[in-house]
Amino acid sequence: MIRIGCSGWNYASWRADFYPQGLPASRWLEHYASVFDTVEVNSTFYRLARRDAVARWVTQTPAEFRFAVKSSRTSRTSSACATCSRACSGCTSHYSR
Numbered sequence: 001m002i003r004i005g006c007s008g009w010n011y012a013s014w015r016a017d018f019y020p021q022g023l024p025a026s027r028w029l030e031h032y033a034s035v036f037d038t039v040e041v042n043s044t045f046y047r048l049a050r051r052d053a054v055a056r057w058v059t060q061t062p063a064e065f066r067f068a069v070k071s072s073r074t075s076r077t078s079s080a081c082a083t084c085s086r087a088c089s090g091c092t093s094h095y096s097r
Contacts, residue, residue, distance in 0.1 A: 003066060005038035033061040040068040048072070 009032040010025065019028055032039065043049065049069075057067065 003038040005036040005040065005066075005068070006032075007040045008042050009039055027060075029057060030060045033065050037064065038066040038068060040070060042070050045070045045073050 009029050014028075019031055023031060029039075041049065
């Protein structure tokens with residue numbers, strides 16, 4: 001299956017063109033998920049998302065919606081690759097539906 005999505009959903013420049021007029025930013029992911037079935041979470045490159053934020057994302061999207069969580073910039077160094085499997089298992093449990 002090929003999934004089509006964007007590298008995020010929280011772009012102020014999309015307000016006038018993509019999101020319905022008057023839709024609060026807190027509901028942008030819900031609207032995005034009505035158009036696309038996947039999204040990249042780019043912010044995780046810089047920091048792990050809070051569990052409550054991830055839980056909110058899950059409640060705002062249908063069960064078949066998928067998040068592509070970008071790996072941390074610290075996992076991209078050669079020394080970090082040795083511990084990558086531990087980091088990935090932590091992310092998996094953190095981001096599981």
